[in-house]
Amino acid sequence: MKLTVWTYEGPPHVGAMRVATAMKGLHYVLHAPQGDTYADLLFTMIERRNHRPPVTYTTFQARDLGSDTAHLFKGACLEAYERFKPEAILVGASCTAELIQDDPGGMSETLGLPVPAIPLELPSYQRKENFGADEAFFQIVKALARPVEKTSHVTANLIGPTALGFRHRDDITELTALLSDMGIGVNVVAPYDATPRDIARLGAAHFNVLMYPETAETAARYLEREFGQPYTKTIPIGVGATRDFVSEIAKITGRNAALDEARLRMPWYSASVDSTYLTGKRVFLFGDGTHVAACARVARDEMGFEVVGMGCYNREQARLIRGLAKEFGVDPLITDDYLEVERRIEELAPEMILGTQMERHIGKRLGIPCAVISAPVHVQDFPARYSPQMGIEGANVIFDTWVHPLVMGLEEHLLTMFREDFEFHDDAGASHHGGKAKLREMGITEPETPAESVDMTTSGPVEIVWLPAAEKELKKIPFFVRGKAKRNTETYATERGVAEISVDTLYEAKAHYAR
Amino acid sequence: MTDRFAPPPSKGCSATPVLKERGQHEVFCGLTGIIWLHRKMQDAFFLVVGSRTCAHLLQSAAGVMIFAEPRFATAILEETDLAGLADAQVEIDRVVTELLERRPDIKQLFLVGSCPSEVIKLDLATAAERLSAQFAPSVRVLSYSGSGIETTFTQGEDACLAAMVPVLPKTDARELLLVGALPDVVEEQAVGLLEAMGIGPIRVLPAPGRDSEYGIGPNTVYALTQPFLTDTHEALQRRGARHLAAPFPFGEEGTTQWLWTIAREFGVSAEKFAEVTDAPRARARKAVSQASEALNGRSVFFFPDSQLEIPLARFLTRECGMQAVEVGAPFIHRAVMAPDMDLLAEGPVIAEGQDVDKQLDRCRAARPDLTVCGLGLANPLEAEGLTTKWAIELVFTPVHFYEQAGDLAGLFSRPVRRRDLLKLEAAE
Numbered sequence: 001m002k003l004t005v006w007t008y009e010g011p012p013h014v015g016a017m018r019v020a021t022a023m024k025g026l027h028y029v030l031h032a033p034q035g036d037t038y039a040d041l042l043f044t045m046i047e048r049r050n051h052r053p054p055v056t057y058t059t060f061q062a063r064d065l066g067s068d069t070a071h072l073f074k075g076a077c078l079e080a081y082e083r084f085k086p087e088a089i090l091v092g093a094s095c096t097a098e099l100i101q102d103d104p105g106g107m108s109e110t111l112g113l114p115v116p117a118i119p120l121e122l123p124s125y126q127r128k129e130n131f132g133a134d135e136a137f138f139q140i141v142k143a144l145a146r147p148v149e150k151t152s153h154v155t156a157n158l159i160g161p162t163a164l165g166f167r168h169r170d171d172i173t174e175l176t177a178l179l180s181d182m183g184i185g186v187n188v189v190a191p192y193d194a195t196p197r198d199i200a201r202l203g204a205a206h207f208n209v210l211m212y213p214e215t216a217e218t219a220a221r222y223l224e225r226e227f228g229q230p231y232t233k234t235i236p237i238g239v240g241a242t243r244d245f246v247s248e249i250a251k252i253t254g255r256n257a258a259l260d261e262a263r264l265r266m267p268w269y270s271a272s273v274d275s276t277y278l279t280g281k282r283v284f285l286f287g288d289g290t291h292v293a294a295c296a297r298v299a300r301d302e303m304g305f306e307v308v309g310m311g312c313y314n315r316e317q318a319r320l321i322r323g324l325a326k327e328f329g330v331d332p333l334i335t336d337d338y339l340e341v342e343r344r345i346e347e348l349a350p351e352m353i354l355g356t357q358m359e360r361h362i363g364k365r366l367g368i369p370c371a372v373i374s375a376p377v378h379v380q381d382f383p384a385r386y387s388p389q390m391g392i393e394g395a396n397v398i399f400d401t402w403v404h405p406l407v408m409g410l411e412e413h414l415l416t417m418f419r420e421d422f423e424f425h426d427d428a429g430a431s432h433h434g435g436k437a438k439l440r441e442m443g444i445t446e447p448e449t450p451a452e453s454v455d456m457t458t459s460g461p462v463e464i465v466w467l468p469a470a471e472k473e474l475k476k477i478p479f480f481v482r483g484k485a486k487r488n489t490e491t492y493a494t495e496r497g498v499a500e501i502s503v504d505t506l507y508e509a510k511a512h513y514a515r
Numbered sequence: 516m517t518d519r520f521a522p523p524p525s526k527g528c529s530a531t532p533v534l535k536e537r538g539q540h541e542v543f544c545g546l547t548g549i550i551w552l553h554r555k556m557q558d559a560f561f562l563v564v565g566s567r568t569c570a571h572l573l574q575s576a577a578g579v580m581i582f583a584e585p586r587f588a589t590a591i592l593e594e595t596d597l598a599g600l601a602d603a604q605v606e607i608d609r610v611v612t613e614l615l616e617r618r619p620d621i622k623q624l625f626l627v628g629s630c631p632s633e634v635i636k637l638d639l640a641t642a643a644e645r646l647s648a649q650f651a652p653s654v655r656v657l658s659y660s661g662s663g664i665e666t667t668f669t670q671g672e673d674a675c676l677a678a679m680v681p682v683l684p685k686t687d688a689r690e691l692l693l694v695g696a697l698p699d700v701v702e703e704q705a706v707g708l709l710e711a712m713g714i715g716p717i718r719v720l721p722a723p724g725r726d727s728e729y730g731i732g733p734n735t736v737y738a739l740t741q742p743f744l745t746d747t748h749e750a751l752q753r754r755g756a757r758h759l760a761a762p763f764p765f766g767e768e769g770t771t772q773w774l775w776t777i778a779r780e781f782g783v784s785a786e787k788f789a790e791v792t793d794a795p796r797a798r799a800r801k802a803v804s805q806a807s808e809a810l811n812g813r814s815v816f817f818f819p820d821s822q823l824e825i826p827l828a829r830f831l832t833r834e835c836g837m838q839a840v841e842v843g844a845p846f847i848h849r850a851v852m853a854p855d856m857d858l859l860a861e862g863p864v865i866a867e868g869q870d871v872d873k874q875l876d877r878c879r880a881a882r883p884d885l886t887v888c889g890l891g892l893a894n895p896l897e898a899e900g901l902t903t904k905w906a907i908e909l910v911f912t913p914v915h916f917y918e919q920a921g922d923l924a925g926l927f928s929r930p931v932r933r934r935d936l937l938k939l940e941a942a943e
Contacts, residue, residue, distance in 0.1 A: 001564070001590040001606040003613060010571040033630045035544025035663025038572045040891030050898030052891065059540045062633065062664040076539070083872060095566035096630035096664070099597070124566060125594045 006338040006358055008313035008376055012122035013094045014039050015132025019140065019215070020090055021053040021163040025195035026140075027086035028055045029077045031069070031097035031104050046379050047164055056080040060097075070102045074111060081113055087196035088116045088144060090136065095124035116196070118143045128336075130214045130288070130314050133162055137191055138218040144199040147227065150206060154253050155185040157205040157229075159219060160212035161192035166291065166375040168192060170388035171211060175236070178391050179209075181260045182249060203227040207252050211235075211390070214288050214314060236390045237294035238302055238398065239266055259392070266395040270302055278304055278403070282484060284350040285310040286333070286341055286359050287374025289317020291389075293324050295354055295373045298398060300328070309333065309348050311341065313356075338362075349483030352406060357381070368483070369405030407478075464493050466501045473503050488513045519796075520768045521833060524860035528842075529853060531865050538870025541891050542820060542845060543907075544663030545671025546627065547576045551911065552675055553586040555696040558622035558724040561587040562614065563661070564607065564639060565629030576907075586621070588614070592631055603635075607642045608649075611656070621654060622725045625675060628660035655725065657682065667845040669743040669822050669910065672696055676720055680750035686730025691777065692756065694720045694747055695740035698913040705740070705764070705916055708774060711791045712783045720747070731756055738777055740764060740915060742855070743822035745848040762854045765823075766830040766920045767799040772854070795917035802921025807835035809928040809935070813884035819843040819869050820889050820906035825852055827887075827909065827923075829859045835924055839863035840881045843874065885931055902934045 009015075013030060020028040021043050030036070037057050043049045058076040060069045081089065091104040105119025118139050122132050137159075158175055161168035169192075176186050187205035188198045202223060208231040210220045220231040230252050236245035243259060250257035269275065283305045285292045289312040299305040311333030312321045318334040325332035333344050342362045345353060353363045353370040357378040363370030372381060373389075388394040466474070477485050485506070492509035493501050546569055549561045563569050570589035590610045595601045607626070615621060624646070626639045639658040646656040659678040661671040676694065691714055693705060706717050718729045720737075735756035739748060742763050752758065761776035762769045771792065778788050815837045817824040824844045831837040839859070843866040849856075866874070871892075878886060879899070886896055886903045893903040904927055914923040 001592060001596055001601075001603075001610050003610050004567075004570050004589045004591050005585065006574055007567060007570045009567075010575075011567040013568075014571065033544070033663040034540040034542060034667065035546070035572070035630070036568065037539070037541050037891055038543055038547075038575060040541070041889070042575055044892070044894040045890050048894060050894055052895045057539050059538065060664065062662075065634065065664070079872075095568050096634055099631055099634045123594075124568070125592060125597055128567065 004337075008336050008338070008356065008358065009129035010039070010042075011095055011124050012127045012129060012132025012135070013092060013120075013124065014042070015129040015134070015215075016090065016092060016120055016122060016136035017043075017053055017055055018129070018133050018162040018164050019136040019191045020055060021049070022161065022191040023054075023140075023194050023196075025087040025197070026054060026090065027080050027084050027088075028053075028090040028092070029073070029080050029104070029108075030055055030057050030092060030094055031073050031102060032057045032059070032094035033096050034059045034061065036094050036096075043163055046377060047382050048379070049163070053163075054084065054086070058097075065100065069097075069100055070107060073102055073104055074107055077108055077111055077113070077117075081115070086115060088118060088140070089113060090118050090120055090140070092120035092122060093124075098124050116143055128314070130316065133215040134218050134316075137162075137216055138222060140191070140196075140199055141202065141219045141222060144196050145202045145223070145227070146200050148201050148203045151185070151187060151204050153185055154183065154255065155187040155205045156249075157187050157202055157208045157223075158189040158211055159202075159208050159223075159231075160210055160214075160216035161189065162212075162215050163192075164375070164377060165212065165215070166373075166377055166381060167387060167389045167394075168212070169382075170386055171390040171394070173386070174388040174391035174393055175209060175211065178236070178242075178246070178259070179249075182246070182253075182255055182258050184249070184253065184255070203229070205229060207231060207249075209249075213290050214316070235290055235294045237291070237394060238298035239264065239395045240301055241294055241297060242391055242395065261392060264392045264395065266302065266399045269396075269399050270304065275304075275403075278406075281305045281352055281406070282308045282348075282350045283352045283354055284308055284345055284348055285373070286312070286353070286355040288312055288314050289320050291374035292354075293317075293320055295398075296324060296328060298395075299354065299402075302395075303399075303402065305352070308350050309344060311335065311344070349487050351481065351484060352402075354402065369407075371402045371405050464490055464499060464501060467503075470501045470503050470506050473506055485510070520771075523858055526861045527857035528859045528861045528863070528865055529849075529856040531861050533847060534864055534866040536866060536868045536870040536873065539872065540667070540845070540869045541818070541871040541889055542869070543576060543668040543889070544572070544630070545661035545666025545668065545674055546572060546629065546663075547668055548661065548671030548675065549573060549587045549627065550576055552672060552696055552721070556623065556721050556723065557586075558620065558726075559586065559625060560614065560618060560621045560623075561625045561627055562611065563587070563589040563627045563629055564632045564637060565589055565592065565627075566631045567591055569629045569631075586618075592635075597635065603637050604642055604645075607639075608646065611646055615650060615654060624650075624654055624656045625678070626656065626658040627671075627675075628658065628662055630662045630664050633660060633662045633664055655682070667822070668820060669741070670746075670845075672741070673744045673746045676744060677746040677750040679721060680731065680747060680754060683728060683754075684730040685754075686732045687734055688716075688730065688732070689734040689736075690716050690718055690729065691781070692718045692720055692731070692735055692737035692751070693740055694737050694744055694751070696721055697740055697915060701913045701915045701919060704918055708791055708795070708916075709777060712778055712781070712787055714777065714781045714783065733757075736777075736780055738773065739851060741823075742826055742848075742851055745851055748851055758850075760851070760854055762829065762858055763823075763826040764915050765826050765923060766834045767796055767803060767917065768834060768858075769826060769830060769855075770799065770916050770920065771796060792917075799917040799920040803834050803924045806921045806924035806928050809931045810885070810924065811836035812838075813931065814838045814840050814881070815885045815887065815927075816840045816878050816881055816883035817842045817844075818871075818874060818878075818886070818888035818892060818906070819845045819866070820887070821910050822846070823906075823909055824887070825859060825865075826855045828863065829855045830923065831927060832859060834920075835927070837885075840883050841866060841874075841877060843867070843869065845869070885927060887927075902930050904930050 043053045058072045091108040108117035210231045223229045234245040234248050236242040246257045246259045313336045322332045353359045354373045360370045489509040643656045643658040657678045659674040722728045731754045733755035738759045759776050761773040764770040764773040828839045828842045841864040847867050893905045913919045
């Protein structure tokens with residue numbers, strides 16, 4: 001048993017639902033008890049889908065367990081076919097049905113359905129959502145893709161985008177345009193908006209663009225093996241990666257690398273003097289492996305941040321993140337335990353978090369700004385406006401999104417200069433964010449600092465003590481750099497065996513770390 | 516006391532044949548109740564013994580994640596637990612010990628059964644007894660099932676409260692017990708009105724904390740504030756307590772009848788009752804009539820969800836001028852539902868259980884002006900041009916008693932008004 005408060009990923013059958021819901025003309029018959037239908041609202045509410053996910057739940061109850069749950073499954077399967085007339089049916093079990101071992105796959109074969117029934121074996125007690133999506137898509141491709149003649153002009157499939165994905169909808173549009181600029185057509189996008197008939201003609205493309213390894217890597221490998229389609233390894237998030245992506249495609253197709261950069265504003269925005277204040281901002285990245293890896297590069301090379309830590313929740317990408325963390329000289333954190341992530345962030349005291357909705361909550365609690373870069377998603381991650389992460393426009397969007405949570409350059413200076421202004425102070429927050437600034441009562445002296453010094457250190461072999469005057473001085477430092485100042489000072493003191501931090505220690509450390 | 520209301524219908528829907536359906540149920544399981552129960556009982560922790568699906572449901576049903584560490588968690592069963600490689604009871608002890616070390620503020624712990632734990636027949640009752648003995652007196656451990664194979668949505672609260680009834684001490688005191696986890700503001704209003712009539716002492720189940728608990732006995736009389744508390748009702752009867760059956764306190768009429776039933780039991784005079792209730796009744800009537808303007812003459816269709824459907828249909832038809840087309844409820848327990856069914860005029864289809872696709876067919880054919888349904892159906896029906904009210908909000912919002920009667924009508928009228936308001940066509 002594992003004690004869990006929040007989870008980054010749902011169970012594997014939810015991953016399969018993300019594939020089924022993204023597709024058209026496909027129906028998923030899920031052997032499941034009442035209550036598992038909660039998953040429908042992820043799609044209808046978070047993603048605001050205007051149709052129900054194409055899923056039939058058999059809804060067995062306690063009283064059915066003694067008698068015949070298999071009969072229920074068969075009935076549900078036949079009725080679903082009659083009502084929805086799908087081109088193909090997925091059959092599988094949720095976690096509870098897995099325990100009663102009714103074998104939906106075997107049963108579906110005996111029903112004589114006139115369309116393909118694709119069985120899914122998703123081990124609910126071992127694997128999670130991303131595995132479920134990857135496996136479901138792979139099984140669909142394996143069952144339906146047929147050898148077909150390649151298209152006469154150069155085309156690609158875009159594979160990986162699913163329902164409930166982080167900006168998948170807009171990434172498709174962006175990449176379709178990017179390929180079009182290179183004279184490459186899109187054969188099929190899958191699973192997003194694809195029908196089983198579309199899956200059958202995946203083999204007509206000359207290569208595959210693997211947009212999200214989390215959901216389509218197994219299918220990409222299969223298609224490479226079976227249909228000789230190479231697939232792209234670069235994830236085109238950020239300017240550099242987009243340029244690399246174009247070169248990779250040029251290499252695969254033998255066409256000239258062409259990238260229309262007319263709309264690309266990100267590099268200039270990042271170079272302009274207003275962005276100087278971004279230099280060396282300490283950021284921590286957490287999310288799915290793919291987005292974290294791509295965003296780490298953007299953070300360091302395109303925004304000029306200092307990456308102080310990174311990690312991912314999906315073990316499937318652990319190797320990627322470990323390798324990258326080594327290159328960046330930071331400790332990788334591979335965990336799906338939200339509390340562990342929170343502890344690491346507290347420890348590192350970054351100035352900004354690039355994470356998921358979970359880290360956004362951690363950031364809110366710790367007073368650290370956060371921009372969201374990865375699933376798991378929230379209703380806010382489905383904006384009405386066009387907002388991709390990939391390609392040229394994706395880079396522009398990333399610049400805006402990451403800068404927004406921060407206190408802006410000049411405002412940062414003003415906070416430092418007039419830190420005890422009654423309406424312009426630490427607790428007031430950044431002025432371009434909503435919410436009423438709290439006015440601070442001035443002229444009221446802070447409660448007397450206790451005579452003995454306070455132990456403020458979080459860790460360390462030596463007991464380091466902040467003297468009252470130093471502690472008071474620390475409080476004068478604006479909140480968005482206070483964590484860094486405290487940490488630097490303590491590191492400085494530890495390295496020098498200083499047990500008591502005075503105002504002088506604080507400023508010596510400041511001078512030491514000046515850049 | 517009911518003189519100001521429309522006369523009860525000559526024939527209520529008690530005798531209406533019920534359309535019983537089974538098929539796909541588009542409802543939550545009982546685990547969902549943890550979302551509000553853990554806020555209500557501030558010294559309680561809810562530990563679900565289940566799968567990743569259970570954890571994912573709790574997090575998704577909460578809609579937004581609650582700040583910091585919530586007072587609920589899931590002990591996720593893993594392959595080793597299922598293969599019998601790990602002794603599940605030993606594992607539960609380990610997880611609970613770990614949890615209580617981290618949260619010394621916890622005074623009561625609920626082990627909550629789920630679909631997988633029920634299917635593998637994990638005995639949580641024995642575990643709770645053993646752990647209770649181990650951690651007494653600082654922590655009391657109880658168990659109940661919130662599994663989808665046994666409970667629907669609000670039945671989780673019922674199962675939780677029913678589990679608490681047997682451990683309450685015995686008393687012979689004549690006391691009034693109000694049953695149901697209400698928002699604090701609503702609970703205080705109810706207690707305030709009853710105390711103003713001279714009724715007391717008044718107890719509430721669930722009590723806000725273990726240190727404010729009380730006894731149950733043959734002189735306890737109780738009133739249910741929620742229609743889904745049927746197991747709790749039976750558990751209280753087994754303790755010798757007596758039920759005061761009344762329509763549920765939604766709207767001016769429901770609230771008045773509910774209060775009057777209790778007042779009569781405690782010998783409150785009609786004058787005293789009027790003195791206490793006249794002013795809030797007038798306010799409720801005014802608020803409902805304003806908020807229900809958009810509802811008057813319109814039709815409503817209820818998908819089964821929270822078990823509040825029948826009392827709410829009674830409120831909407833008798834106080835807001837609506838016509839009910841179909842009233843679906845997950846289950847219909849006559850002993851607690853009869854007073855509301857007597858007031859709901861015959862006419863609408865009364866449905867129990869669900870076959871969601873067939874029910875959607877009926878709904879589309881009826882084209883009601885307002886459809887009350889769960890979150891999985893609301894946006895798809897809106898996209899088909901139907902106006903919907905998502906039902907879970909009725910459970911999460913203060914809607915009981917006089918001062919909330921207008922808000923309750925407002926919850927239904929807002930989507931109707933919104934549809935009338937939005938104008939996206941070109942002006943010409």
